[in-house]
Structure formats: C-alpha cells, structure tokens
Amino acid sequence: MERNLTELTNQVYDVLVIGGGIYGATLAREASLCGLSVALVEKNDFGAATSANSLKTIHGGLRYLQNADFKRMRESIHERTTLMRIAPHLIHPLPVLIPTYGHGLKGKEALSVALAVNDLVSCDRNRLLDQQKHIPNGRVISQKKCLELLPGISTQGLTGGAIFHDAQVYNSERLTISFLHSAHQAGASLANYVEVTGLVQNDNRINGVTVTDKLTENQFDIRAKTVINTCGAWGNKILGMVNQQKRWPFGVAKAMNLVTTRPLFEKYAVGITSKNSSADSDAIVNKGSRFLFISPWRGRSMIGTEYAVYSQDPDDFQITEADISQFMAAINQAYPPAKLKREEISFVHGGMLPTTNINSKTGEPILAKHYQIFDHSQTGLLGLISVVGVKYTTARDVAEKVVNYLFKLLGKKSPKSVSSVKSIYGGEIENFTDFLQNAIVEKRSKGLTELSIRRLVYNYGSAYPKVLNYLENPESEWAIVKAEILHAIHQEMAYKLSDVIFRRTELGSAGYPGDETIKFCAEVMSKELSWSSTKLEEEVQQIRNKFGITSAIVASNIPSNFQD
Incomplete structure (x- = not known):
C-alpha cells in the first residue's frame, strides 16, 4: 500500500x-x-x-427490540457474522451480562423473552465453519450466580441476570x-x-x-x-x-469512551444501569435509563459511551478534563465498587456522531438512527x-x-457483491484457534515469544509474516516492535509517530506505552524518514501531549541498546 x-x-x-x-x-x-x-x-x-473512537463492540442489534425494528436487527446480525467471517483475527465473540431487577422491563422475565426473540431473529448466525466465532443462545441466571460474577452490584430488587453474546474488535x-x-x-x-x-x-x-x-x-x-x-x-x-x-440537517454529538488501567470485570461485558435518561421517542417501550457498558478489552476495561451536544468546529474537537470527571462520576455512581480515580484512566477515545435533535428534558443529544x-x-x-x-x-x-x-x-446492473464473503487483508484464516496455535508452535521454535506471536496474529492475522520480513533479531522484543514500525512506514503509509503509536500498532490505543517505547519508536522513524532532531522532538511531544504529559524526552538520551 x-x-x-x-x-x-x-x-x-x-x-x-x-x-x-x-x-x-x-x-x-x-x-x-x-x-x-x-x-x-x-x-x-x-x-x-x-473511527478511532469505538466501544470496540460489534452490535447484533438486541437493543432494537424496544423499537420492534427487526430490519435493523437482521442487518446488524448479518454484518456481525460477516465481519467475523472476513476479519477473523480482529472480530471475536463477546459475552455480555446484564443484571435483572424486579419483574418489569428490567426483570428476568422480560429479558428472557427478549433473548428468545433475539435467538430466533438470529437463527442463522452460526453458519460460519469456525466454531470459535459461534454465538451461543442467550440465557438467564440466578441472583446468586449474578452476584458471584458481579460482586458489589446493587442487590435491591436484584432477581438474576441475562447473558447474551455480541462481538468485539480487538483493534478497530x-x-x-x-x-x-x-x-x-x-x-x-x-x-x-x-x-x-x-x-x-x-x-x-x-x-x-x-x-x-x-x-x-x-x-x-x-x-x-x-x-x-x-x-x-x-x-x-x-x-x-x-x-x-x-447542508446536512444533522447536529453533532461528542462521544467518549474511557480505558482503565485495571479490568473492572474479567470475563463479561457488563451493562450497568446509569441514572442518565435515554428517552427514545420511537421506542415501543422505554426504560427511562440507559446502560453503561463495561467491556473487558486487552487486559483492561473499556467503558462507554458518554454523549454530549457539540456545536463547535470539528477541527477544534477535544475531550476536556471536565468531560472525563463528569463521566467518571456517572460510572462510580452506577457501579460504586469501581471507585475509579483519574490516574486509573489510561486512555480516552473521543469522536463525533450525527444527531437529529436534543432531548428537551435532559439536554442530551438524540443520536441519528439511520x-x-x-x-x-x-x-x-x-x-x-x-x-x-x-x-x-x-x-x-x-x-x-x-x-x-x-x-x-450508470444504467447498469450491479455486479454481485463479494465483500461479505471475501476476506479482508489478513483475514485468510479458516479456523482462528488452529491458526493461532500453529503460529505459536512454528515461530516459538524460531525465537519468538508466545506473547509476541499472539499480538502479531491478533493485529495482522494471516499477514503477520509480512511484518516479520522486517525482523532482524527474533529474540528481541524491541526488534519485533521495530519490524512493525518499518512495515508501517513501507507498507502502510505511516508518516508520523502518532500513526505508528495509535493506528498501525496497538502500542498506544490502550494507554501510554512508556518513555522507552516512545523514544525507541521515534528513533526508528527518525532514522528511516530522515527527520531532523527538531522534528523528532516535535513528534515525541505530540504523543505526550495526547496523554497529558508535558515534559519533553531528549532524543539523545535513548539507551544504546535501542540503536541498530
């Protein structure tokens, strides 16, 4: 490329x-x-x-049941299956657990019916040959089991929990x-x-x-x-x-997802009721509140999504400390055992979404649905x-x-689309579990660690050997990072340090990777792209600014073991 x-x-x-x-x-x-x-x-x-601001969830559209919008459900279910088919290294099933309360719309009985309808609407979801991509039927669990899985949740009116599966992007x-x-x-x-x-x-x-x-x-x-x-x-x-x-008759909402330094829940993505309203004028039934989703992601938790009306120039978009504090307060209120502190927020994903109106009662944006x-x-x-x-x-x-x-x-008949069955770059994998295990066995014998192989396969899929073409020393973790950087420069149009840190690799999208990593990556790029010392320092500081770190890294202090 x-x-x-x-x-x-x-x-x-x-x-x-x-x-x-x-x-x-x-x-x-x-x-x-x-x-x-x-x-x-x-x-x-x-x-x-x-596109970089994603909750990393590939939704099957269960929430559209409240609108009886079966068409959107079918579209979402089909596309979830499609993405697992064409990008098997990046899209994986994700179990979701929602506590049930009382015997109304949030109760076990209502959720049990919803899960049964969801299973019926998605009856063809497991036609993929790779069983690792299969989506189990939804089920309800007892109050005792729910408390075992989600210690510390509110027990007032708790009747159990509902478990279903969506899918998650490892690296969007x-x-x-x-x-x-x-x-x-x-x-x-x-x-x-x-x-x-x-x-x-x-x-x-x-x-x-x-x-x-x-x-x-x-x-x-x-x-x-x-x-x-x-x-x-x-x-x-x-x-x-x-x-x-x-012009487009759309407004814009500021959307924010937080990444935490520690996982709040290990196995399940958890839907916790937030006290913020989610009034939906099109809904047949309205819960009067919305869920905060807390998803396990790469050993951390991804929490979202918080929305706010945004009326400024999109070029001036930013997430403020006030935005983060407000969202953290909502999370801690919805799930007090979280006890999140600012220093436990390792990264903030922010983006803008189209809106159709503003909720007159809450002042919250109403997101465009179609x-x-x-x-x-x-x-x-x-x-x-x-x-x-x-x-x-x-x-x-x-x-x-x-x-x-x-x-x-053009007055022509469209060719038959093959995009839903043709693998994307890196997706030539018939069985993900077998592919991963074979890669581990093969490459471990050549000096790579299992952790490095897993990271490469989850990010690059069947294309990971193309990254290793740039590998000079298989026994060095830094050499593997260097190979990723060189691959990004020569094969993926990476021109800035931020391109590599945030979008070609997984180094920075979950939190600050550390001074050593930033210095190393900057030095590799500087040498390959002939940056001046001033350019190198500017690129490093842009990364540190992204994480709210203002003190500069001096390039000449890069340890000698980082040099070629």
Whole structure:
C-alpha cells in the first residue's frame, strides 16, 4: 500500500472518496471489488478521527427490540457474522451480562423473552465453519450466580441476570487499515495527509477535487466522474465548498469512551444501569435509563459511551478534563465498587456522531438512527454524493448500497457483491484457534515469544509474516516492535509517530506505552524518514501531549541498546 500522488493525477476515476474512516475505507473496497476505478484521500491519517473512537463492540442489534425494528436487527446480525467471517483475527465473540431487577422491563422475565426473540431473529448466525466465532443462545441466571460474577452490584430488587453474546474488535484502527489494504489490492489509489480544499465544478457538475498535500504543501487536482463525501462531522465543510448547496440537517454529538488501567470485570461485558435518561421517542417501550457498558478489552476495561451536544468546529474537537470527571462520576455512581480515580484512566477515545435533535428534558443529544445516502443531483448538483453513517458495525453494508446506487445511476446492473464473503487483508484464516496455535508452535521454535506471536496474529492475522520480513533479531522484543514500525512506514503509509503509536500498532490505543517505547519508536522513524532532531522532538511531544504529559524526552538520551 503506497502513497503515490502522481498516480492520482494521471486518470479520471469512476469514484473519488473523501474521507478515510471506516465508511470511506469500506466504500473504497466495495467499489474497487465491483470493478470501478477508485481514489480515496484523507486530510489526516486514515481512521484517526471518529473511527478511532469505538466501544470496540460489534452490535447484533438486541437493543432494537424496544423499537420492534427487526430490519435493523437482521442487518446488524448479518454484518456481525460477516465481519467475523472476513476479519477473523480482529472480530471475536463477546459475552455480555446484564443484571435483572424486579419483574418489569428490567426483570428476568422480560429479558428472557427478549433473548428468545433475539435467538430466533438470529437463527442463522452460526453458519460460519469456525466454531470459535459461534454465538451461543442467550440465557438467564440466578441472583446468586449474578452476584458471584458481579460482586458489589446493587442487590435491591436484584432477581438474576441475562447473558447474551455480541462481538468485539480487538483493534478497530487496524480493521480500518485492513479494509484500505484490501481496497488497494483491488486497485484503489489511496493517500493520507491529502486535504480537499475545493471542488472542481463545471456548470452544475462536480468533476473532481482540488487538494493540498499536507506533507509538502503541493496543490493539484484529482478528476473523477463521481465524488463521494464520507467525512462524517466534516461533511458540511465539504458541502460548504459549493455555493448555495444544501447542508446536512444533522447536529453533532461528542462521544467518549474511557480505558482503565485495571479490568473492572474479567470475563463479561457488563451493562450497568446509569441514572442518565435515554428517552427514545420511537421506542415501543422505554426504560427511562440507559446502560453503561463495561467491556473487558486487552487486559483492561473499556467503558462507554458518554454523549454530549457539540456545536463547535470539528477541527477544534477535544475531550476536556471536565468531560472525563463528569463521566467518571456517572460510572462510580452506577457501579460504586469501581471507585475509579483519574490516574486509573489510561486512555480516552473521543469522536463525533450525527444527531437529529436534543432531548428537551435532559439536554442530551438524540443520536441519528439511520444512515443517509444523499445524491446532490436532487438539488441540482451532479456528480456529488454524501454518505452519513451512524454505526460502525454496518459500514460495509452501507458501502454495498452506495455502490449499487452508483451502478443504477450508470444504467447498469450491479455486479454481485463479494465483500461479505471475501476476506479482508489478513483475514485468510479458516479456523482462528488452529491458526493461532500453529503460529505459536512454528515461530516459538524460531525465537519468538508466545506473547509476541499472539499480538502479531491478533493485529495482522494471516499477514503477520509480512511484518516479520522486517525482523532482524527474533529474540528481541524491541526488534519485533521495530519490524512493525518499518512495515508501517513501507507498507502502510505511516508518516508520523502518532500513526505508528495509535493506528498501525496497538502500542498506544490502550494507554501510554512508556518513555522507552516512545523514544525507541521515534528513533526508528527518525532514522528511516530522515527527520531532523527538531522534528523528532516535535513528534515525541505530540504523543505526550495526547496523554497529558508535558515534559519533553531528549532524543539523545535513548539507551544504546535501542540503536541498530
């Protein structure tokens, strides 16, 4: 996967995608697999904005039962199965436990019925050959068993618990990168750090975009028959480049998930009732409260999601200390045994989601429920389509619908989509457990530790040997990290230290990896990309700023054992 800007100027593409998050990535792959020529540009790094803020849960749509929205349930269940099929190294079943209280909507009887309906609606969920990906039937448990699994929860009115399974992403940033790898393999031209600064317009048709390479400040045009705007919260900025063009009627919510230094629960993702309201005007039944999900993730807990209305420029987005404190207070109130302290929050994932309104009673944002595909020819502008996604799980499905619509515009029948059955980059694995064990046996004999092999397989899947092509000393853990960095630079368009720390590897997405790791990674990148000492220090400080660490690391203090 190479960043070839010259290639971007040498042809007229069928499709140009603006935005390299999960929706742009799945769309680029889908269109390329269907035989269209595709270009994709992203103004920062791939998947660096909202797509990086994920609760890491691939939802099967159980919560849609309160709306009797079986169509969305089926879509979500299908896409959950699809992602486990095409990305078996990254998507794995996740058991979820919800305590039951009383005998009403939160009671064991109501949840038992809900689980039975969910099992019926998802009756075909286990057609995957890999049994590691099978989703068991839901079940209810006794009060005693629930207290054994969730010590310290409120016992007032507790009647038991409900257990069901969803799925979880081990590394959502690598999932986005893997979709882009697959798009590139299918012929797409991709480039990060290329910002769209204008739309090329002739009369009432968009014929491409004007862009600036943020690494060199060079400007050029990219021509395309259709431009697709998948910029999320930045979507209206793109539309603002066209005079009198209709803007999206969406607001924006600030979304936040916290990662803790210690796991609150070891085995289950747990739904704890929060006292915050979750009034849903479309719901047939309304619980009057919402769940905080506390999920075990990479030896820690991921807790989310907290939402707040956001009305500022998306470029100015940030999570404040006040936001974190407020969310921690809600968590400690919902589950007092957590006793979370600020120093136990190892990382904060923040992003922006589309909203349709604000709850007049609580002031909370009402999230958009349905994706939107808008052809701007309806307002007199040809060649421009905007896509607003609302759910990480169904991004591939939306991409398929967009491509079907493109062929309809061309007056052609859409090719049969293969994106739901064709493995993404790294996903060529028939049986994940067997694949992992075989990798451990084979590579341990060559000096790698089991921990390193597991990490490589969970992140890169069947493509992990491509990382090891850059390995110089298999007995050194630092050498494996160096191999990941070199692979990221030469095969995955990593140009900044943050690209490596947060999105090409798992080093920083769960918490600060430590001064030694940051120094080592910076030194490897500096040597490979010929950074100046000033550039190196700037890159290091940007990482430390992300974690709220202000004191600088002096590059010359890097231990000698980190050098080649």
